[in-house]
Amino acid sequence: MAAIAQGPLSARAPLLERTLDVDGHEFAPPHLWGEIFGPTAQRLAEVCAPFIAAMGEDYIARPGQAGDDAPMTAENVWSLRHTGAPGAFDMRRRLEAMDLMGVRRQLIFPSFGLWGLILATGPDGGGSIAQAMQNLLGQGLSAEEARALGCAGIDEHNAWAVRATALDPDRLRVVGMLKPGGDVVDLIGQATGLIDCGLRGLLINTGSPPAGLSPAAPELDPFWALLAARQVPVLAHVGSDLGFLGSSQWSDAPAFAPNKLALEVGLEPYSFSTIHLAVEHFLTVMVLGGVFERHPTLRFGAIELGAHWLGPLADNLDMWASKVFARRLKSTLSLRPSEYLARNVRVTPHNMIEPVAEFITRYPRLANCYCYSTDYPHLEGGAYVKDKAHQMLAPLGEAVLEQYFATNGAWLLPEP
Numbered sequence: 517m518a519a520i521a522q523g524p525l526s527a528r529a530p531l532l533e534r535t536l537d538v539d540g541h542e543f544a545p546p547h548l549w550g551e552i553f554g555p556t557a558q559r560l561a562e563v564c565a566p567f568i569a570a571m572g573e574d575y576i577a578r579p580g581q582a583g584d585d586a587p588m589t590a591e592n593v594w595s596l597r598h599t600g601a602p603g604a605f606d607m608r609r610r611l612e613a614m615d616l617m618g619v620r621r622q623l624i625f626p627s628f629g630l631w632g633l634i635l636a637t638g639p640d641g642g643g644s645i646a647q648a649m650q651n652l653l654g655q656g657l658s659a660e661e662a663r664a665l666g667c668a669g670i671d672e673h674n675a676w677a678v679r680a681t682a683l684d685p686d687r688l689r690v691v692g693m694l695k696p697g698g699d700v701v702d703l704i705g706q707a708t709g710l711i712d713c714g715l716r717g718l719l720i721n722t723g724s725p726p727a728g729l730s731p732a733a734p735e736l737d738p739f740w741a742l743l744a745a746r747q748v749p750v751l752a753h754v755g756s757d758l759g760f761l762g763s764s765q766w767s768d769a770p771a772f773a774p775n776k777l778a779l780e781v782g783l784e785p786y787s788f789s790t791i792h793l794a795v796e797h798f799l800t801v802m803v804l805g806g807v808f809e810r811h812p813t814l815r816f817g818a819i820e821l822g823a824h825w826l827g828p829l830a831d832n833l834d835m836w837a838s839k840v841f842a843r844r845l846k847s848t849l850s851l852r853p854s855e856y857l858a859r860n861v862r863v864t865p866h867n868m869i870e871p872v873a874e875f876i877t878r879y880p881r882l883a884n885c886y887c888y889s890t891d892y893p894h895l896e897g898g899a900y901v902k903d904k905a906h907q908m909l910a911p912l913g914e915a916v917l918e919q920y921f922a923t924n925g926a927w928l929l930p931e932p
Contacts, residue, residue, distance in 0.1 A: 535902070536925030537614075537622040539753075539819045539864055539889035542680070542690075543598065544605035545578040549628055552605060553676050556668040557628060563657070563665065564631050575599075575895070584609050590616045593892075594900050601893030607680040607688055614687065617890065617902065620922075621929040623717055623751070624680070624690045625819070627894075630755045632669025635662045637696050637721065637758040667695050678713045686932050691717040691751060696758075700727045704739050711746050717817075717928070718743070722752045722798040723760035731798060732805020740811045749815035749928045757794035792818075792825045799861065803833055806848040808856040816861045817928045820896070823865040823872060823886055827879035830854035858882050862927050864889040868898040873908050876916060883916065887925045 546568055550558025568576050578599050584606035586592055592602050593613045599605070603613035607624075614622055626633075638659060657665065670693045677690040692710035694703065703726060707718055720726060729736055743750055772786040795818045801807075808814060818826075833853030837845050849856075864887050865872040876883045888905060891897025898904070909916055 533618040534620045535618050535888060535921045536929045537617075537619045537890050537892070538817060538862065538887045538925045538928050539897075540610070540622040540624045540892045541627045541894055542605045542607070542624060542676075543576075543601070543627045543893050544584075545576060545581050545599045547577075547579055548581070548583070548605070553628060553669075554672040556632075556665065556672045559665065560628070560631055560635075560669050563635075588612050588616070593617055594902075597893050597895045597897070597899070599893075604893045607683050607690075611684060611687060613892070617892070619890070621687050621689060621925075622890075622892075623817075623819070623928060624677075624688060625719065625751075625753050626673050626677075626691065626693060629670055629673030629693050632666045632673060633693060633696075633721070633756065634758065635666025636670060637666070637724070638663060663697070670695050674710060674713075674715075677715055678710075681714050681716070685714055685716075689716045689929055691715070691719050691753075693719045694721070694726075696721055696724065698727060700729070700735050700739065703727045703736075704742060707739065707742055707748075711742075711748055715748075716930075717749050717751050719751050719753055719756055721756045721758055722794045723757040730805065731801045732807055737810060740807055740814050744811045744814040747813075747815070747930050749817050751817045751819055751928070752795040752798065752821065754791050754820040757791070760794035760797070792821045795821050796825050796829055799829065799857070800833065803853045803856050804837070804845070804849075808860045809849055809851070812859070814860055815927055815930075817887075818861065818863045819889065820864055820866075820891060823863045823870055823875055826857065826861075826863050826882060826885060827875060830857050830879065830882060833857075854881060858885060861885055862887045862924060866896075867891070867901045867905065871908070872905070872920070873912055876909075876912060876920075884919055884924050886920060887928070888921045 544552050546561035546564065549561045575598055581600065584602070584604055586596060586600055586602040586604075588602045588609060593616045596602065601613075603610035610622075610624070614620075635657075674692050677692055681688055681690045692715040694706050694710075698706070710718060725731070726736060726739070740750075742748075767784070767786040772784045799816070799818070802816070830853065837849065837853050851859075858881055863885055865875070867889070872886055876886060888902075889897070890901055905920070906917065909920055
């Protein structure tokens with residue numbers, strides 16, 4: 517496949533050479549964290565070592581890996597995963613990998629930075645694998661030390677994100693991370709600083725009230741207004757739901773014991789089937805609370821959290837808004853809740869398991885919400901994902917293919 521032409525996204529280019537990918541990651545082995553990110557990352561690698569060891573060799577821990585040096589071939593970018601994939605953490609090589617995958621732009625989420633988020637959030641969040649990680653990572657550290665280390669790790673990720681974005685601000689959209697625990701002034705200050713440094717996407721934790729407030733609280737309107745005005749999407753991602761569950765006991769049963777650990781989710785039935793709950797709840801508050809009414813150009817992405825829940829959520833909110841609370845919501849909402857979801861929200865299906873063609877057929881009013889993603893180079897994204905997604909959606913016609921691979925993702929990856 518020929519390299520993608522530079523310049524604005526053009527409908528004249530073949531569809532599969534101008535794909536927008538709304539979920540990529542940096543993914544470096546821990547022994548290189550210090551070299552890539554800084555001294556806090558080196559310390560985090562030491563703190564995280566027991567948990568990373570539990571994941572086994574060749575997932576994150578690759579002690580013999582000298583650098584991002586896997587041969588850059590089409591076969592490798594579609595089949596190799598983990599830290600050994602070409603362009604896994606060298607963003608200059610990521611651009612080459614994107615060329616081979618026909619990806620015009622990509623949102624790039626943290627991997628290293630998620631460890632910092634866990635520590636910065638603290639051990640009180642609860643929730644399955646996240647709680648276990650918080651407890652294990654916090655061993656030997658006071659709560660204050662853990663939070664300080666986690667926040668410093670987030671700062672190092674953000675500094676790296678700025679450097680990586682500068683390599684190609686159009687194509688590399690590296691996501692910045694918002695630190696938990698501050699007030700509204702702090703939240704707005706963080707967002708303004710990251711955006712002013714060139715970042716075009718911000719990760720928010722949907723498991724806890726931002727700045728201690730309801731997402732629909734008027735005090736947060738300046739924050740949402742800032743993101744809307746600057747065309748910067750607010751992004752939820754698996755792993756950024758800390759605090760949603762108040763207890764980890766829900767998964768403390770033999771049926772849910774993980775037989776393998778992954779970076780973002782536990783490979784057992786409980787974690788996978790509940791990872792959408794926090795963002796579904798967060799969006800319920802935003803929609804019914806009038807956030808998207810007051811900020812019609814606010815962009816929201818729910819990434820690597822599945823897509824099966826979006827249609828039922830739209831039906832549920834439409835029912836309550838029209839059948840029970842129509843009079844009460846009349847001054848808050850001018851549209852049906854499903855119309856805000858269709859206009860403002862984008863989601864990514866789980867590549868290897870979700871029948872997105874069925875979702876589009878069942879919920880045509882939400883057809884512009886479903887977006888293509890690779891999760892590159894994480895294991896969960898699967899191999900040869902573009903071919904498989906294309907085969908699934910091709911029977912629905914060219915217009916659906918255009919939406920899924922290019923048009924829909926432009927909401928989260930707008931032109932410069």
